[in-house]
Amino acid sequence: MGKKRRPAPRKEKVKKKKKAQRKPILSVGEDGTIVRSNVQCPRCGPGFYMAQHYDRRTCGNCSFTQFLTKDGNVRSRGSRRTRQRRPRRSEQYRR
Numbered sequence: 001m002g003k004k005r006r007p008a009p010r011k012e013k014v015k016k017k018k019k020a021q022r023k024p025i026l027s028v029g030e031d032g033t034i035v036r037s038n039v040q041c042p043r044c045g046p047g048f049y050m051a052q053h054y055d056r057r058t059c060g061n062c063s064f065t066q067f068l069t070k071d072g073n074v075r076s077r078g079s080r081r082t083r084q085r086r087p088r089r090s091e092q093y094r095r
């Protein structure tokens with residue numbers, strides 16, 4: 001005789017997590033002008049906005065990062081992606 005199987009324990013329903021409230025990227029000011037909540041990327045120029053994190057701002061396009069220090073200053077750091085890459089050997093001796 002095999003062992004009597006116990007019924008599987010009932011799974012509790014997974015509660016859906018509430019999505020974090022986000023600030024709107026664009027909002028209309030009192031005088032009817034458009035107010036943007038995010039800072040533009042200094043590298044990519046207009047049209048590229050930096051994501052606001054709790055301690056830093058980052059650009060999604062060039063991954064430029066600005067760290068917000070405790071005394072309110074901004075420390076920026078470049079990224080690998082925008083650094084010029086050394087040409088490969090196969091590219092060096094072309095032409």
Ligand SMILES: [Zn+2]
Nearest residue numbers: 041044059062
């Ligand atoms: Zn950028």
